[in-house]
Amino acid sequence: MRLLAILSLTVSACLPFGDRLTRVLDRAGVVDLTYPLDERSPSPPNPRGGPFTLESLSTLEGDGILTQRYCTPADLGTHLTAPRLLDRGQPSVAALPPRGLYGPAFVLDLRERASKDPDALLTRTDVTAFERRIGRKIPRRALVFLRTGWGSRARDLASYRNQDAQGRLRFPGFSAEAARFLVRERAVTALGIDTLSVDRGVAATREVQRILSAAGRYGLTNLAQLDLLPEVGAFVLVAPVKIARASAGQARVLAFVPK
Amino acid sequence: MRLLAILSLTVSACLPFGDRLTRVLDRAGVVDLTYPLDERSPSPPNPRGGPFTLESLSTLEGDGILTQRYCTPADLGTHLTAPRLLDRGQPSVAALPPRGLYGPAFVLDLRERASKDPDALLTRTDVTAFERRIGRKIPRRALVFLRTGWGSRARDLASYRNQDAQGRLRFPGFSAEAARFLVRERAVTALGIDTLSVDRGVAATREVQRILSAAGRYGLTNLAQLDLLPEVGAFVLVAPVKIARASAGQARVLAFVPK
16 A cells, blocks of 8 residues: 555656645545534624625526625634734734644544543543543644534534533633644644634633734634544645635535545 | 655654644745735725624723624635535535635736737636646646736735726636536646626626536635745645524635745
């Protein structure tokens, strides 16, 4: 298999770059980590930014052409939170450098603990155990995703938000110590999660997002289909809508997985 | 150089897929073909969909967090026109298959003719001459971009729209015969251009877009920085915001260019 891969890469090396890369991606599986953007997109209860709306300005039946206008909170559905969210000295969505929009994905799994405890946190010890198991350090510029199992609730918003009797959101997240370790010691590009926030639901402060913002890194929330990614080996591309001066924005997130 | 490329690919073949692909892209130049989305984004005069607006719901100064809501015509700025635009049997933006969101780019140049004649059209003969010069047919699933020079006008909307005394838009485009040839005989994935439309400004009908729509292919308009792409060799990734049921949507378009 390895020999075959080397051979096939060597042959493709004679093709132009664009053709060669297309072939490499064609041989991989593709997983769209993005939810469709509509009225049912994952959102907190009573979002400040109001609902998503899509209005037809002309129709195929009446006008022969379908044109539309839409309105949305910048942080609805699968989206990117730019460092600017909490820090005015840091880049907005449009200002994130393109080199930070792709990288290898590393997927940590919290499903078992989160199924028993919705307030479960990924700890620094979990990260260390993960690195021991995969036999290497998470490299610089990785995208580190936390798979909590919450993705299976995304089409039932009440269960996804999981509010308790006091109205508090109850879903798992990164711990601040794990986030700090990943950002400072591993120089990750981004942290991503299959819930409403990189901070767990009951968190009183946005400590994890603050760690990201202060370091100029971004977060990805409401990621879809994280269960289809391997722990190690996927390539991920993050393409946020390039809104000038925005602190957040919908992102198309695509993963390519070796077969 | 070729030997070096082969050797380096062979060495990288021992890395996990995600790391390997990251290295391949890191070695390439990256060109963001996307304009920032704001009030000055390329748009037709008096767009049906109204203006782009970005509203702050909370501020860093007052609330410690910047949250926003935005409204936009789905066809403002750098955007993708889905086949659904003119044909209800065809895919919306969200339904476009991910395999159609990347491919090798081929860039045809109309700058010289367009500088003398704003109604200039790319003809089928131009395509044939291009293929003869590059020594190969445009392969299946290519993204074919037309570089008209209009990109240099994009920050001066009056000059970009170039309306004449009768109010008609005057900018160049693909001819229907060239589009038909590229879609039917070359099975391209998409046609892209650095103007407001794949059809030239004075076109009374949307013939080129109709050819794309009928074939289930998409268009890319208001592409930025096409002058930084080589004729052949770039790899392009197209990531539209995944709006359900939309006929068009803003897209982040990134090109990777071999150095």
